[in-house]
Amino acid sequence: MTLPLSIDQITAHYGTTKVLEDLSLTVGDGELVSLLGASGCGKTTTLRLVAGFLQPTSGAIRLGDKDLTRLPAHGRDIGLVFQNYALFPHLSVKNNVAFGLKQRKLASGERDKRALEMLDRVGLAHLADRLPGELSGGQKQRVALARALVIEPPLLMFDEPLSNLDAKLRVDMRVEIRQLQRANGTTALYVTHDQEEAFSISDRVAIMNSGRIMQLDTPETLYQRPANKFVAHFVGFENLIDLQVTARDGEMVHAQTHDGGKITLSQERLGAIPDAFVLATRPDGLVVTNDASATGLPATLGMRTYLGRAYQYQCQTGAGQLIANGSLATPFESGAQVTLVPNPDQCAILQPE
Amino acid sequence: MATRIHPLLILMTIVVYIFLIGPLIIIFGASVSDTTFLAFPPQGLTLHWFENIWEISAFRRTIVTSFQVALLGTAMALLIGIPAAYALNRHRIQLPGWLSTLFVLPILIPEIVIGFSLLRSINVGLGVPVFFALLIGHTLLVLPYVIRVISASLASFDFSIEEAAISLGSRPVKTFFTIVLPNVRSGILAAFILAFITSINDVSVSLFLTGPGISTLPIQILAHVEQFFDPTIASVSVLLMMLTIIVMIIVERTLGLTAVTK
Ligand SMILES: Nc1ncnc2c1ncn2[C@@H]1O[C@H](COP(=O)(O)OP(=O)(O)O)[C@@H](O)[C@H]1O
Ligand SMILES: [Mg+2]
Numbered sequence: 001m002t003l004p005l006s007i008d009q010i011t012a013h014y015g016t017t018k019v020l021e022d023l024s025l026t027v028g029d030g031e032l033v034s035l036l037g038a039s040g041c042g043k044t045t046t047l048r049l050v051a052g053f054l055q056p057t058s059g060a061i062r063l064g065d066k067d068l069t070r071l072p073a074h075g076r077d078i079g080l081v082f083q084n085y086a087l088f089p090h091l092s093v094k095n096n097v098a099f100g101l102k103q104r105k106l107a108s109g110e111r112d113k114r115a116l117e118m119l120d121r122v123g124l125a126h127l128a129d130r131l132p133g134e135l136s137g138g139q140k141q142r143v144a145l146a147r148a149l150v151i152e153p154p155l156l157m158f159d160e161p162l163s164n165l166d167a168k169l170r171v172d173m174r175v176e177i178r179q180l181q182r183a184n185g186t187t188a189l190y191v192t193h194d195q196e197e198a199f200s201i202s203d204r205v206a207i208m209n210s211g212r213i214m215q216l217d218t219p220e221t222l223y224q225r226p227a228n229k230f231v232a233h234f235v236g237f238e239n240l241i242d243l244q245v246t247a248r249d250g251e252m253v254h255a256q257t258h259d260g261g262k263i264t265l266s267q268e269r270l271g272a273i274p275d276a277f278v279l280a281t282r283p284d285g286l287v288v289t290n291d292a293s294a295t296g297l298p299a300t301l302g303m304r305t306y307l308g309r310a311y312q313y314q315c316q317t318g319a320g321q322l323i324a325n326g327s328l329a330t331p332f333e334s335g336a337q338v339t340l341v342p343n344p345d346q347c348a349i350l351q352p353e
Numbered sequence: 354m355a356t357r358i359h360p361l362l363i364l365m366t367i368v369v370y371i372f373l374i375g376p377l378i379i380i381f382g383a384s385v386s387d388t389t390f391l392a393f394p395p396q397g398l399t400l401h402w403f404e405n406i407w408e409i410s411a412f413r414r415t416i417v418t419s420f421q422v423a424l425l426g427t428a429m430a431l432l433i434g435i436p437a438a439y440a441l442n443r444h445r446i447q448l449p450g451w452l453s454t455l456f457v458l459p460i461l462i463p464e465i466v467i468g469f470s471l472l473r474s475i476n477v478g479l480g481v482p483v484f485f486a487l488l489i490g491h492t493l494l495v496l497p498y499v500i501r502v503i504s505a506s507l508a509s510f511d512f513s514i515e516e517a518a519i520s521l522g523s524r525p526v527k528t529f530f531t532i533v534l535p536n537v538r539s540g541i542l543a544a545f546i547l548a549f550i551t552s553i554n555d556v557s558v559s560l561f562l563t564g565p566g567i568s569t570l571p572i573q574i575l576a577h578v579e580q581f582f583d584p585t586i587a588s589v590s591v592l593l594m595m596l597t598i599i600v601m602i603i604v605e606r607t608l609g610l611t612a613v614t615k
Contacts, residue, residue, distance in 0.1 A: 015447070051520055073519045074528075086517040090535045103522035144517075151521060 079148030285346025506540020
């Protein structure tokens with residue numbers, strides 16, 4: 001059995017400091033949603049509220065149609081996986097996994113049988129009698145995963161479960177976590193500060209900033225259609241240019257920066273463009289050219305760095321400092337006067353804030 | 354070329370060892386000396402002075418009292434100290450920093466002052482019977498050590514382990530006993546030993562709290578020395594030392610001393 005999670009307008013404080021403000025979030029039945037954001041933005045706090053280790057100042061948390069808000073943590077029936085594994089150091093691997101079943105008063109034979117089955121699913125049945133201290137990081141996290149899954153919780157929560165593992169293992173483990181979660185169809189809330197990890201593992205991702213969700217969407221939407229400057233910058237749209245429409249010509253829109261830099265964009269590619277807007281571009285989304293007839297932002301090139309697949313330039317423009325990538329075939333020298341032309345494939349249109 | 358150890362360093366080491374071990378050897382020698390006064394080197398060999406401990410009823414009684422007070426006082430200090438240390442560490446972030454300092458403050462106060470103030474407040478002030486006054490005094494004496502040692506052990510305990518257990522359906526109180534306690538076992542044992550030895554060797558606090566008919570072994574040793582100077586004192590001291598050594602050996606055998614000093 002698995003249930004949808006809904007967090008409804010939660011506000012939370014540590015002492016008098018507000019850490020979460022009016023946070024709402026739903027995770028559909030069997031869906032995996034990630035909370036993604038920099039350290040200190042409130043991801044762990046959100047999980048602790050759902051787990052019941054922290055009480056919200058206001059708001060409600062529901063699992064299916066059960067109201068969790070006032071339920072004690074030990075009665076919530078949620079599988080938790082922590083960054084530092086949190087295995088019981090004095091219990092064998094098998095007894096670690098069987099712990100939750102013991103709390104559910106299962107007979108010891110049945111407990112062992114299920115624990116061993118679950119250990120087999122994570123490929124660790126042969127280590128059942130070891131102590132956690134004798135396992136590698138990856139093995140510990142598999143045991144933690146087995147321990148959380150064996151109680152067949154309606155909701156699984158992960159708090160940066162892969163942060164202590166090395167890069168190669170992180171990729172393997174996230175695939176494994178995703179497969180187990182899919183196979184069981186368990187609703188899951190997953191916390192990470194690693195964008196690639198969040199995007200690869202999730203059905204939807206909530207990008208958080210100082211206690212609020214800035215945007216909750218599929219990875220594709222977040223990556224291509226960020227809703228605001230924060231998310232745009234977070235997913236790599238490093239240039240945010242304020243523009244004003246000066247003329248419209250069918251689908252073609254002519255706009256200019258406050259200092260007169262001109263840009264032409266097509267609504268066919270970018271969707272409707274309001275009169276005042278912000279053009280967000282990735283470094284790859286600004287083409288560097290010395291073709292004097294091109295329509296774009298005039299710029300003076302600053303420092304050039306070599307990225308392997310391209311050169312990256314710091315560009316001084318009337319609209320501020322911008323970052324653009326130029327082809328390896330035509331390198332420009334620092335100090336060159338060029339024009340930056342936006343490439344609509346790497347651009348997004350935002351409302352001004 | 355191998356580094357040569359400076360001769361002065363060797364000399365210093367020897368001197369330090371003589372100072373440390375010398376008195377022990379002298380006392381041990383004196384305790385088996387067949388003389389009626391403290392003599393070193395021993396003249397003749399006898400275990401008479403060890404038997405004599407049991408023959409002097411005051412020693413018999415105070416040994417029993419000392420053990421009762423040390424065991425019960427330590428037990429009470431653990432009963433109070435373990436939850437206090439747990440709370441201090443569990444809620445370290447929310448609690449003000451001076452709070453944990455407050456609990457170890459008694460270490461800084463001269464024991465003689467603690468003894469005197471306890472005499473005034475509980476013994477004279479409240480009229481608590483001597484034995485219980487002694488018990489309370491020793492509990493308070495060893496409590497800071499208990500909290501200190503167990504806190505050190507809890508400082509390396511990862512409280513997310515406790516949360517993992519709770520999330521799996523274990524009630525908080527049960528979790529404390531099944532998950533937290535087993536993982537600070539060595540700290541509790543270390544605290545027990547330290548508290549027990551501190552209590553059984555204490556003079557300053559007991560001096561004020563012992564009363565008619567009820568005394569502890571160290572106080573009795575003092576009283577005895579004031580009147581007699583026979584080797585019984587040496588044999589009692591050896592007995593106390595043996596006790597400490599036996600406790601250490603048991604710990605070393607069951608846990609390893611590293612587990613305690615860790
Ligand atoms: N126990 C606590 N007491 C006080 N402040 C805390 C506590 N835990 C976290 N915080 C603060 O709350 C904010 C959010 O923390 P957290 O949810 O742990 O962030 P994240 O998991 O996203 O890194 C941070 O500013 C952090 O300093
Ligand atoms: Mg965190």
